[in-house]
Amino acid sequence: VGALACQRDSYLQTLRTTVLRCTPKPAAEAAAAASAAGPTKQLYEVELEDTVLFPEGGGQPADTGTIRAVAGSAAEAPPVRVLDVQRRELRAVHVVDGPLAEQAEVEVALDWRRRLDHMQQHTGQHLLSAVLDGLQLPTLSWSMGAPASYVEVPRRLSDAEVAAVGQAVNDEILRNTAVSVATPGGEPEGEKGALRVVSIGELDTNACCGTHLSSVGQVKAVALLGQTKGKGGASRLGFVAGDRVHQYAGQLHEVVRRVAGTLSSSVDELDDRAAALVKQCKRLQHREKALRRELAALK
Numbered sequence: 199v200g201a202l203a204c205q206r207d208s209y210l211q212t213l214r215t216t217v218l219r220c221t222p223k224p225a226a227e228a229a230a231a232a233s234a235a236g237p238t239k240q241l242y243e244v245e246l247e248d249t250v251l252f253p254e255g256g257g258q259p260a261d262t263g264t265i266r267a268v269a270g271s272a273a274e275a276p277p278v279r280v281l282d283v284q285r286r287e288l289r290a291v292h293v294v295d296g297p298l299a300e301q302a303e304v305e306v307a308l309d310w311r312r313r314l315d316h317m318q319q320h321t322g323q324h325l326l327s328a329v330l331d332g333l334q335l336p337t338l339s340w341s342m343g344a345p346a347s348y349v350e351v352p353r354r355l356s357d358a359e360v361a362a363v364g365q366a367v368n369d370e371i372l373r374n375t376a377v378s379v380a381t382p383g384g385e386p387e388g389e390k391g392a393l394r395v396v397s398i399g400e401l402d403t404n405a406c407c408g409t410h411l412s413s414v415g416q417v418k419a420v421a422l423l424g425q426t427k428g429k430g431g432a433s434r435l436g437f438v439a440g441d442r443v444h445q446y447a448g449q450l451h452e453v454v455r456r457v458a459g460t461l462s463s464s465v466d467e468l469d470d471r472a473a474a475l476v477k478q479c480k481r482l483q484h485r486e487k488a489l490r491r492e493l494a495a496l497k
């Protein structure tokens with residue numbers, strides 16, 4: 199890990215390579231990964247000479263995809279699905295739902311839509327962290343989640359700071375600075391992985407094993423989604439990036455529209471309408487209590 203095909207070129211979607219090892223996955227371990235393949239299916243662990251499927255690490259989830267044989271009678275068989283990719287020392291172990299012959303020539307294909315989404319979130323995170331660095335707010339940790347991810351910083355930001363950070367990040371996206379990856383220590387040797395340094399122009403440099411967009415413009419947009427409490431006084435700043443911004447905005451709008459319908463309100467008046475209903479509900483509860491007391495006194 200450090201010089202896999204997916205790390206050398208994060209836009210590579212297919213690769214011809216050779217199966218080095220294929221072993222049945224132990225049943226106990228398989229149980230955890232089985233949900234995607236069905237509960238009874240035997241899973242296999244496959245190592246390839248090289249791969250375009252990123253093994254989970256550095257906050258970025260594993261890729262999914264397919265592997266199919268390209269020569270011999272096995273070439274007629276349907277491709278096996280790759281459900282997970284994990285690191286084992288420097289090797290990438292693919293968890294697949296069918297066996298592959300060792301030494302077979304195969305084509306690995308990446309679920310590109312899913313990976314592009316991960317790249318948009320990950321490059322978006324580097325950009326957000328770089329802007330927060332400028333406010334002396336170093337990133338303590340980050341996590342890619344669904345639908346939103348977060349960056350954890352040492353203190354809570356004011357509303358004005360959140361607005362300013364959101365604007366600064368989106369201004370940087372418009373600048374479309376190139377993202378580059380350097381391996382200052384050269385190719386990995388023996389047990390040591392390659393050190394990878396990901397840079398956004400002059401703005402940011404970060405040691406990172408992940409797959410990144412080649413320019414910041416491809417992040418498209420970052421939307422900040424409020425803060426939750428982290429450890430100690432730390433704060434987790436939620437965000438979505440890339441195509442998730444318009445998808446999430448659409449989903450949220452749909453929820454708001456439905457709630458407005460339930461409350462017989464327009465979207466614009468929803469806030470006032472909800473507050474008025476809560477007030478009315480409290481008034482009714484008070485009255486009910488008073489009436490019950492009166493009733494008890496009559497008995």
Ligand SMILES: [Zn+2]
Pocket residue numbers: 256320324404405406407408
């Ligand atoms: Zn990173």
